[in-house]
Amino acid sequence: xxxxxxxxxxxxxxxxxxxxxxxxxxxxxxxxxxxxxxxxxxxxxxxxxxxxxxxxxxxxxxxxxxxxxxxxxxxxxxxxxxxxxxxxxxxxxxxxxxxxxxxxxxxxxxxxxxxxxxxxxxxxxxxxxxxxxxxxxxxxxxxxxxxxxxxxxxxxxxxxxxxxxxxxxxxxxxxxxxxxxxxxx
Amino acid sequence: xxxxxxxxxxxxxxxxxxxxxxxxxxxxxxxxxxxxxxxxxxxxxxxxxxxxxxxxxxxxxxxxxxxxxxxxxxxxxxxxxxxxxxxxxxxxxxxxxxxxxxxxxxxxxxxxxxxxxxxxxxxxxxxxxxxxxxxxxxxxxxxxxxxxxxxxxxxxxxxxxxxxxxxxxxxxxxxxxxxxxxxxxxxxxxxxxxxxxxxxxxxxxxxxxxxxxxxxxxxxxxxxxxxxxxxxxxxxxxxxxxxxxxxxxxxxxxxxxxxxxxxxxxxxxxxxxxxxxxxxxxxxxxxxxxxxxxxxxxxxxxxxxxxxxxxxxxxxxxxxxxxxxxxxxxxxxxxxxxxxxxxxxxxxxxxxxxxxxxxxxxxxxxxxxxxxxxxxxxxxxxxxxxxxxxxxxxxxxxxxxxxxxxxxxxxxxxxxxxxxxxxxxxxxxxxxxxxxx
Numbered sequence: 001x002x003x004x005x006x007x008x009x010x011x012x013x014x015x016x017x018x019x020x021x022x023x024x025x026x027x028x029x030x031x032x033x034x035x036x037x038x039x040x041x042x043x044x045x046x047x048x049x050x051x052x053x054x055x056x057x058x059x060x061x062x063x064x065x066x067x068x069x070x071x072x073x074x075x076x077x078x079x080x081x082x083x084x085x086x087x088x089x090x091x092x093x094x095x096x097x098x099x100x101x102x103x104x105x106x107x108x109x110x111x112x113x114x115x116x117x118x119x120x121x122x123x124x125x126x127x128x129x130x131x132x133x134x135x136x137x138x139x140x141x142x143x144x145x146x147x148x149x150x151x152x153x154x155x156x157x158x159x160x161x162x163x164x165x166x167x168x169x170x171x172x173x174x175x176x177x178x179x180x181x182x183x184x185x
Numbered sequence: 186x187x188x189x190x191x192x193x194x195x196x197x198x199x200x201x202x203x204x205x206x207x208x209x210x211x212x213x214x215x216x217x218x219x220x221x222x223x224x225x226x227x228x229x230x231x232x233x234x235x236x237x238x239x240x241x242x243x244x245x246x247x248x249x250x251x252x253x254x255x256x257x258x259x260x261x262x263x264x265x266x267x268x269x270x271x272x273x274x275x276x277x278x279x280x281x282x283x284x285x286x287x288x289x290x291x292x293x294x295x296x297x298x299x300x301x302x303x304x305x306x307x308x309x310x311x312x313x314x315x316x317x318x319x320x321x322x323x324x325x326x327x328x329x330x331x332x333x334x335x336x337x338x339x340x341x342x343x344x345x346x347x348x349x350x351x352x353x354x355x356x357x358x359x360x361x362x363x364x365x366x367x368x369x370x371x372x373x374x375x376x377x378x379x380x381x382x383x384x385x386x387x388x389x390x391x392x393x394x395x396x397x398x399x400x401x402x403x404x405x406x407x408x409x410x411x412x413x414x415x416x417x418x419x420x421x422x423x424x425x426x427x428x429x430x431x432x433x434x435x436x437x438x439x440x441x442x443x444x445x446x447x448x449x450x451x452x453x454x455x456x457x458x459x460x461x462x463x464x465x466x467x468x469x470x471x472x473x474x475x476x477x478x479x480x481x482x483x484x485x486x487x488x489x490x491x492x493x494x495x496x497x498x499x500x501x502x503x504x505x506x507x508x509x510x511x512x513x514x515x516x517x518x519x520x521x522x523x524x525x526x527x528x529x530x531x532x533x534x535x536x537x538x539x540x541x542x543x544x545x546x547x548x549x550x551x552x553x554x555x556x557x558x559x560x561x562x563x564x565x566x567x568x569x570x571x572x573x574x575x576x577x578x579x580x581x582x583x584x585x586x587x588x589x590x591x592x593x594x595x596x597x598x599x600x601x602x603x604x605x606x607x608x609x610x611x612x613x614x615x616x617x618x619x620x621x622x
Contacts, residue, residue: 085562087536103564103591103615114206114252118222122212129615131512156229162213164222 039063040070049077050185052138052152065146075145082140082183083132084125096176104129105184107139109175111167119167121151121175125159125184135159140183141174148174187289188282189275189369192320192329193259193268194295194313199320201256202268203284205276210249217254220284227259234266234298241270241300245373246277256284264307267296267332270362274371291329292369293317293354302362302373306336311344318348325353330368335360402451425460429467432575434605435582467573467606469526474571476523476531476612480516514617517555519565524548526571526608530580534566534590542584544576555616564615566590572607579607 008016021043028041040060047054056064064070086102100107108122125136139151149170153161165172174180191202203220214235215228235242236249243249253272259265271292275281282288295313297305310333314321321329331354333341338358345351359365366372428437444450445457513519523531524547531549533541543549555563568587570576579602586598593611602609 101591103562108211110209110212112206112252113208114204114217114254115220120208120212120215129512160213162215162224162228164215164217164224166222 039067042073045070045074045077048147048150049074049081049140050137052150055150056147061147071145074147078140078142078145078183078185081185083136084129084184086182088143088179088181096173097178098176100175100182102182107175107182109172112164117167118164119172121163121165121172123153123161123163123184125161127159130159136161136184138185139171140185141171142181142183143174143177143179145181148177148180186280187370188286189271189280189290189292190282190288191268191272191275192291192293192317193255193265194293194310194317195257195259195262195264196309196312196316197260198257199293199317200259200265201284202272202281203254203256205254205272205281205283206252207248208250208252212250212252214251215253216259217252218258219256220254225255225259227261227265230263231269234269239300241298241302242273246273254284262307263297264295264313266298267304267334267359267362267365268292268294270298271332271365271369274366275369277374278371280371288327290369291324291327292332292365293321293324293329294332294365296332296334296359298362304334304359304361304365306334310337310341314341314344314348314350318350321348321350321354325350328353328355330355330357332357332359332365332368334358421456422460426463429464429574429606432578434574434579434607438601438605461604464604464606468603468608469571469573473525473608473610474523474529474569475525476521476567476569476610478511478513478567478614479520479522480513480616481518482515511612512615512617516616518552519555519614519616520550520552521565521567521614522548522550523567523569523571527573528571528576530570530576532568532580532584532587534568534587535563536590540584542580544580562615562617564591564613566593567612567614568594569610569612570602570607571610574606576607579605 024042028038028043040056040063044056044060045064048056064074084102084104086100086105086107096109098109104126106124108120108124110120110122112118112120123136123139130136135155135157136153138153141148141150151163151165151171154163175182193200193202208214213228214232216225216231217223218225231253232250233239235251237243242251251273253269271294272281282291295307295310297307299305314331321331331341331345333356335358338356341356341358342351345354345356355368357365357368359368363373425437425440428434428440441457441461444453447453521531521533523529527546529545529547529549531543531545531551533551533553535553541551541553543551549569553565570580570583583598583602587594591613593613594609599609
C-alpha cells in the first residue's frame with residue numbers, strides 16, 4: 001500500500017526529505033569510493049537544475065548523456081523545478097535564431113554594435129506566468145533532455161532582464177540553436 | 186578637430202569613458218567595464234538617464250540606447266551623470282576621444298544632472314580628487330577641466346590646492362549643463378519651438394464662406410422631398426440587410442465605409458450610422474461568447490482515458506479574462522466549448538499549425554490532444570466569435586489576419602468585427618505538466 005505525499009503532512013514531508021537527502025549523499029559517497037569518475041548523484045543533478053553557479057563536470061555530462069536513468073531523472077527534475085519552458089523551435093530557419101518564445105517568456109538575442117563578439121540576451125517574462133515566490137535564478141538550455149548551457153540571471157527586480165554574453169559562448173550558441181529547449185528556474 | 190577625453194570622478198578612483206556606441210533601440214542602455222561583456226550595476230540608472238521619458242540624452246541628442254564603456258568600476262550613485270552627459274555631447278559632435286586616440290583636451294567631472302539640466306551637488310568631492318590626483322598630474326600638459334557642482338566650488342578649490350594641482354587644472358564650478366558644454370566649445374542643439382504661422386486673413390474669410398456654404402447645403406438637403414428619401418433609403422437598407430443576412434459582412438462593411446465617405450452625399454453618413462447601429466444589435470446579448478475548457482487528467486501510467494461513468498468528473502473551468510492566463514495542470518486532452526450566441530465560431534491555436542476550427546449554432550467545440558512530453562507546458566490560444574449573423578465568410582476573411590499565437594486578436598480587428606455585429610474574445614490557456622509522476 002502506498003502513501004500519498006500529501007498524506008504525510010508537513011512534518012512527515014520534512015522527515016522524508018531528510019531521509020532522501022541522506023540516502024542520496026550516502027549513495028554518492030559510496031560511488032566516489034568505488035570510482036574515480038563518479039556517476040552524478042541526485043544531489044549533483046539537483047544542484048545543476050537549481051543552483052545558477054553549479055556546473056556539471058564534462059565526465060558527468062557524458063554519463064548523463066549515456067545513462068537513460070540519469071537522463072530521465074534529470075528530465076523529471078527539470079520538469080519539476082522549471083517554471084517556464086520553451087520547446088525546441090520548429091526547424092523553419094537554416095540560420096541561428098535571434099528570438100525564442102515559450103509560454104510566458106521571450107528571449108531575444110541582439111548583436112552589440114560596439115563589439116560583434118558580444119551579444120545582448122534580453123529575457124522578458126510575463127509576471128502573471130511566473131508563479132514562484134522568488135525571481136528566476138537561471139535559464140537552462142537543454143537538447144533532448146541533456147544539459148547544453150546555463151545562464152545565471154542577475155538578481156534584479158522586475159521581469160525584464162538583460163545580460164551581455166560572448167557571441168561564441170555555449171549559452172548564446174545554445175539559445176540560437178533551434179533544436180534546444182529552454183527552461184527558466 | 187580636437188578630441189576631448191572624459192573621466193568620471195568616483196570614490197573608488199577615476200573612470201575613463203573609453204567609448205560610446207549607439208546600440209539597437211530594443212536594447213536597454215548599458216555601462217560596461219573596459220570593453221568586456223560585464224554590465225555594471227549602474228546600467229539601470231544609465232538607461233533611465235538616456236531614454237525618454239526620464240532620459241535627457243534622447244531628448245537632447247536623440248538615440249534610444251547606448252553602450253558606454255568605462256575603464257574602471259563605477260559602482261553606484263548618480264555623480265557619473267555630468268561626465269556621461271559631456272561624453273554624449275562630444276560623441277554627438279564627433280569629438281569624444283575614445284580609447285587609443287590621443288586627446289587634445291581632458292575633462293574630469295562629477296555631478297548629477299537633473300531633468301532641467303541643472304547640476305545637483307554630490308558627496309565626497311575632495312576624496313574623489315585625492316583618488317584622481319595621479320591622473321590629473323599626468324594630464325597636466327592638457328590643463329584638464331575639473332568640473333564640479335557650483336555648491337562644491339570652495340571644497341574642490343581647497344582640495345586642488347592641498348594636492349598641488351591648482352595650477353595644473355582648470356576648476357569649473359557648474360550650475361547648469363550648458364556651462365560645462367560652453368567650456369569645451371559646445372552648445373545644446375538649438376531646438377527653439379516654432380510659433381505656429383498665423384492664418385492669413387484671406388484664409389479666415391474663405392473659411393467663413395465655406396461654413397456659410399455648408400449651412401446652405403444642409404438646408405438644401407433638408408428641403409429634399411421626404412418621400413424621395415424614404416423610397417431611396419428603403420431600397421438601400423433592404424439591400425444591406427439582405428447582404429448582412431447572407432453573412433457577407435466584410436463586403437458589407439466596405440460598402441458602408443464607401444457610402445459613408447461619399448463626397449457630396451449629405452444623407453449618406455447618417456444613413457450608414459443608422460444601419461451600423463442596427464448591425465450592432467446582432468452582437469450577442471450577454472456581452473460576447475463564453476469559453477469553457479473541459480480537461481481529462483493524464484493517467485499516472487501515461488495514458489489518456491476519459492474517466493469511467495462513476496469516476497471523477499472531468500476538470501472544467503471557465504477561462505479567465507483576456508488580460509489573464511488560465512493555468513491547468515496535468516491534462517492530456519482538452520475540449521474547448523464556446524457558447525452564448527446564436528452563431529458561434531471557435532479557433533484554437535497552438536504553436537504548431539494548423540489551427541482547429543469549429544462553427545456551430547448556439548455552441549461550437551474543439552477537442553485537442555496535448556503532446557505527451559511530460560516536462561513541457563503547452564499553451565493554447567482560443568478565439569471565439571459570436572453573433573446573430575452567419576460567420577462562415579467572416580471567418581474565411583479573418584483567419585489570414587490573425588497573428589500567430591500567443592498574440593491575442595488585435596484591437597482594431599476586434600473593433601472592426603464589432604462594427605458588423607460580431608463579438609470576439611481571445612483567451613489563453615496553459616496546461617502545465619503533472620509533476621511527481
